[in-house]
Amino acid sequence: MAGLKIMQVQPDTMLASGTQFYLDQFEQISDKLPGQNVDWLQSSRNNNLARFGKNGFPTQKDEDWRYTPLKPVTGKAFNLKSAPTSGVEHEDTRSQSALRPIPGLNCHRLVFVDGFPEMSMSDIAGLDGKVSVRSLSEVLAEDPETIRDLLDSVVGESSHGFAALNGALHQDGLVVMLEEGAILSMPLEVVYASNQELTLVQPRNLICLGKGAKAQIIERTVSLSDSSCLHNSVTEVILNEGSELDYYLIQDQSRSSYQVCGVWARQKESSRFSCHTVTFGGGLVRNDLRSEMTGPGAHCDMLGVYSLSAKQHVDNHTTMIHGAAHCTSNELYKGVLDQRSRSVFHGRIKVEKDAQKTDARQSNNTLLLSRDAEIDTKPQLEIYADDVKCSHGATIGQLDETSMFYLRSRGIDPDVARSMLTYAFVNDVLGQIKIEPLRDYLEKALGEQLIREKKLFGQTK
Amino acid sequence: MLTVNNLHASVDGKAILRGINLKVNPGEIHAIMGPNGSGKSTLANVLAGRDNYEVTSGEVVFQDQNLLEMEPEIRAREGVFLAFQYPVEIPGVSNLYLLKAAINSVKKHRGEEELDAMTFLKLIKEKAALVEMKQEFLYRSVNEGFSGGEKKRNEILQMALLEPHLSILDETDSGLDIDALKIVAHGVNTLRNESRSMLVVTHYQRLLDYIVPDYVHVLAHGKIIRSGDKSLALELEAKGYGWIEDHASAA
Numbered sequence: 001m002a003g004l005k006i007m008q009v010q011p012d013t014m015l016a017s018g019t020q021f022y023l024d025q026f027e028q029i030s031d032k033l034p035g036q037n038v039d040w041l042q043s044s045r046n047n048n049l050a051r052f053g054k055n056g057f058p059t060q061k062d063e064d065w066r067y068t069p070l071k072p073v074t075g076k077a078f079n080l081k082s083a084p085t086s087g088v089e090h091e092d093t094r095s096q097s098a099l100r101p102i103p104g105l106n107c108h109r110l111v112f113v114d115g116f117p118e119m120s121m122s123d124i125a126g127l128d129g130k131v132s133v134r135s136l137s138e139v140l141a142e143d144p145e146t147i148r149d150l151l152d153s154v155v156g157e158s159s160h161g162f163a164a165l166n167g168a169l170h171q172d173g174l175v176v177m178l179e180e181g182a183i184l185s186m187p188l189e190v191v192y193a194s195n196q197e198l199t200l201v202q203p204r205n206l207i208c209l210g211k212g213a214k215a216q217i218i219e220r221t222v223s224l225s226d227s228s229c230l231h232n233s234v235t236e237v238i239l240n241e242g243s244e245l246d247y248y249l250i251q252d253q254s255r256s257s258y259q260v261c262g263v264w265a266r267q268k269e270s271s272r273f274s275c276h277t278v279t280f281g282g283g284l285v286r287n288d289l290r291s292e293m294t295g296p297g298a299h300c301d302m303l304g305v306y307s308l309s310a311k312q313h314v315d316n317h318t319t320m321i322h323g324a325a326h327c328t329s330n331e332l333y334k335g336v337l338d339q340r341s342r343s344v345f346h347g348r349i350k351v352e353k354d355a356q357k358t359d360a361r362q363s364n365n366t367l368l369l370s371r372d373a374e375i376d377t378k379p380q381l382e383i384y385a386d387d388v389k390c391s392h393g394a395t396i397g398q399l400d401e402t403s404m405f406y407l408r409s410r411g412i413d414p415d416v417a418r419s420m421l422t423y424a425f426v427n428d429v430l431g432q433i434k435i436e437p438l439r440d441y442l443e444k445a446l447g448e449q450l451i452r453e454k455k456l457f458g459q460t461k
Numbered sequence: 462m463l464t465v466n467n468l469h470a471s472v473d474g475k476a477i478l479r480g481i482n483l484k485v486n487p488g489e490i491h492a493i494m495g496p497n498g499s500g501k502s503t504l505a506n507v508l509a510g511r512d513n514y515e516v517t518s519g520e521v522v523f524q525d526q527n528l529l530e531m532e533p534e535i536r537a538r539e540g541v542f543l544a545f546q547y548p549v550e551i552p553g554v555s556n557l558y559l560l561k562a563a564i565n566s567v568k569k570h571r572g573e574e575e576l577d578a579m580t581f582l583k584l585i586k587e588k589a590a591l592v593e594m595k596q597e598f599l600y601r602s603v604n605e606g607f608s609g610g611e612k613k614r615n616e617i618l619q620m621a622l623l624e625p626h627l628s629i630l631d632e633t634d635s636g637l638d639i640d641a642l643k644i645v646a647h648g649v650n651t652l653r654n655e656s657r658s659m660l661v662v663t664h665y666q667r668l669l670d671y672i673v674p675d676y677v678h679v680l681a682h683g684k685i686i687r688s689g690d691k692s693l694a695l696e697l698e699a700k701g702y703g704w705i706e707d708h709a710s711a712a
C-alpha cells in the first residue's frame with residue numbers, strides 16, 4: 001500500500017493534531033483513489049501526506065487564519081467515499097433541484113456527487129478537437145503523461161494543510177485543456193454536490209489554456225441534503241500567453257457544510273484571468289485565491305459577492321502576485337451580513353522588484369444588516385518596485401434609513417425594499433458577470449434569499 | 462378625507478409640531494406656507510409615516526381610519542402620497558423597477574390584478590409624457606444624477622402613476638424653472654378631481670397661480686396660526702410672515 005512506508009517512518013508523536021484520522025483513511029482507501037498505476041502521482045500523494053502529517057491543519061495562531069475558527073471543521077471526522085452511492089438514493093439525488101441546470105444557460109456540463117462523476121447528468125458532447133474536457137480519473141487512466149508537468153505545479157509546497165490533504169487524498173475532478181487558439185464555444189458548468197452526512201469531498205481541478213485560448217467555466221458547489229460535509233477543493237489554473245479565463249465559483253452548500261476552496265493560478269504574458277466568487281451558502285467557507293502574474297501585461301480580476309446570515313462565516317483570502325511589469329489587477333469584494341454572520345477579507349498584494357508600472361486595486365465593502373454581524377478586513381501590501389499604482393480601501397455601512405422610507409412611502413413592502421437596496425449594493429459586482437443567464441439566476445437567487453431570510457428570522461434591527 | 466386633531470410631534474425630545482388642527486375634504490387643495498423651520502416638512506413626514514418623528518399626542522384620521530397606526534407602505538397603498546422636498550437618490554435601483562414595484566404593491570392591496578410588463582410599460586410611458594420626462598430617465602438609477610428639477614418631476618411621475626387620494630407636495634416647486642413649474646402644475650391639475658385632495662407646501666405664490674388652492678394655512682412654530690382662502694397667499698407675498706406672527710403671539 002502506497003502510504004504505508006510513510007506511516008512507518010513517522011512515529012505518532014510527531015503528528016500534528018487532527019491528522020491521524022485522515023492518515024488512517026489514506027491507509028484504507030489509497031488503493032481506490034484515481035491514478036493507481038501512475039508512479040509520479042503516487043509519490044506526489046505521499047509527499048503531500050507527509051507534509052499534512054507534519055504540519056497538520058492551520059490554526060488561528062497562523063496569521064493567515066487568524067479570524068477563522070477551524071475547530072468546527074478539524075474537530076469532525078469526515079470520510080472520503082471509496083465508491084459512488086448507488087441504488088434508490090441515487091434516483092432521489094438525480095431529481096434534486098440543486099442539480100437542475102441554470103435556466104436559459106446553454107452549456108457543457110459535468111456533475112460530481114460526493115466526489116464521483118455522474119455521467120448520466122453530464123454532457124460534454126460536441127467539443128472542438130482542440131478542446132479537451134475530461135475527468136481527472138479518465139486522464140489518469142488514459143494518458144497521465146499529458147498532465148504530469150502540470151498537476152501540482154502551481155500549488156507548490158508552501159500551501160496550507162488543507163491543500164496538502166487534497167494533494168494526498170484528492171478524488172476525481174475536472175481537467176480542461178485548450179490548445180493554442182482554441183475557444184470553448186459554450187460555458188462549461190461543473191457541479192460538485194455533496195450528499196451523505198460527514199462526507200469529505202476532495203475535488204482536484206486543472207485548467208490549462210494554450211496561447212490565445214478562451215474559456216468560461218462555472219463551478220457550483222451544492223448540497224443535496226442538510227448533511228454536514230467538508231468540500232476541500234484545489235484548482236490549478238495555467239494561462240499561457242494571451243489566453244483568457246472567466247471562472248465563476250458559486251458556493252451554495254447547506255448551512256451545516258464547510259468549504260475550503262483553493263484556486264492557484266499562474267498567468268503568462270497578456271493573459272486575463274477573472275475569478276468571481278458568489279457565496280450564499282455554507283456554514284464556513286474559506287476561499288484561498290491566488291494568482292501569480294509571471295508575464296508582462298497580464299490582468300487579473302478577483303471579484304466576490306457574499307450574502308450571509310445566521311452564523312455563516314466566509315473568509316476570502318486573496319493573494320495577487322505582480323511578478324512582471326505592466327500587469328494590472330482589480331479586486332472588489334462586496335458582502336451583505338445579517339444576523340450573527342461574519343466575514344473576513346484578507347487581500348495580499350505583492351509587487352516584485354521588476355514589476356514596474358503595476359496597477360493594483362483592491363476594495364472590500366460591507367453592508368451590515370445587523371448589529372451582531374462582524375467583519376474583519378485586512379489589506380497586506382508588499383511593494384518592492386518603485387513605479388507602481390496600488391490602492392486599497394474598505395467601507396462598512398448600514399442600510400440607508402432614508403432610502404428605506406422612500407421606498408416604503410411608495411407602497412413597497414419593507415422586505416422587498418430591503419432586498420432592493422441590498423441588491424443595489426452588490427449590483428456592480430454581479431453586473432460584471434458576463435454570462436447573462438448566470439447573472440439573472442444569481443440576481444434572482446440573491447433576491448429570494450434576502451426575502452426568505454426575513455421571513456424565517458424576522459426583523460433584526 | 463383627512464382630519465388632524467391637536468397633533469404634537471417631536472424629534473429627539475424636541476417638540477416640533479405643537480398642536481396642529483386641519484380638516485381636508487375630498488377634492489380640496491390646501492396650501493401650507495410658513496417660515497423655514499416651522500414644521501411643514503415634519504407635518505408632511507409624520508403624515509407619510511416616517512419613523513424618526515415621535516407623535517406625542519393628537520390624532521389623524523384618514524378616510525375613517527387611524528392613519529398614525531399604519532405602516533408607511535400601508536398608508537401609501539391606502540392612497541397617501543408624499544412628494545419629498547429632497548427626493549432620495551438610490552444608486553443601483555432602476556427607476557423603472559421602483560415604479561413597477563410601487564404600482565403593483567398598490568394594485569395588489571386594492572385587490573386588483575398586477576400589471577404585466579407590457580401594460581406597465583405602456584402606462585408608464587404615458588405618465589412620463591405627462592410630466593415631459595424623457596424615457597432614458599426611466600432606465601437610470603432612482604434620482605441618481607438627476608438635476609433638482611428632474612427629481613421633482615420624477616416625484617410627480619410617481620404620483621401620477623399611483624393616483625393617490627391624498628397627495629402631499631413638499632416644496633415641489635422649489636428649484637423648478639418656469640417651464641418645469643408649468644409642467645409639474647399640469648401634472649398635478651390632471652390628477653385633480655372631486656375625490657382627490659392635496660396638501661401643497663410651498664413658499665411661493667407663483668405655484669398657487671397654477672395650482673389654485675381652496676385654503677391657505679400659515680404654519681409657524683409648529684402651529685397653524687392663520688388660515689384663509691387663496692388671497693391669504695397674496696397677502697403673505699406682499700407682507701411676509703412678521704405681521705401674523707406678531708398677531709399670533711399677541712393673541
Ligand SMILES: Nc1ncnc2c1ncn2[C@@H]1O[C@H](COP(=O)(O)OP(=O)(O)OP(=O)(O)O)[C@@H](O)[C@H]1O
Pocket residue numbers: 472473477495496497498499500501502503504513546
Ligand atoms: N431629524 C431631525 N433631527 C433634528 N431636528 C429636526 C429633524 N427634523 C426636523 N428637525 C427640526 O425641526 C424643525 C422643523 O423642520 P421642518 O423640516 O419641518 O421645517 P420646514 O417648515 O419644512 O422648513 P423649510 O421651509 O426650511 O423646509 C427645524 O428646526 C428642524 O431643524
Ligand SMILES: [Mg+2]
Pocket residue numbers: 501502503546631632
Ligand atoms: Mg421643509
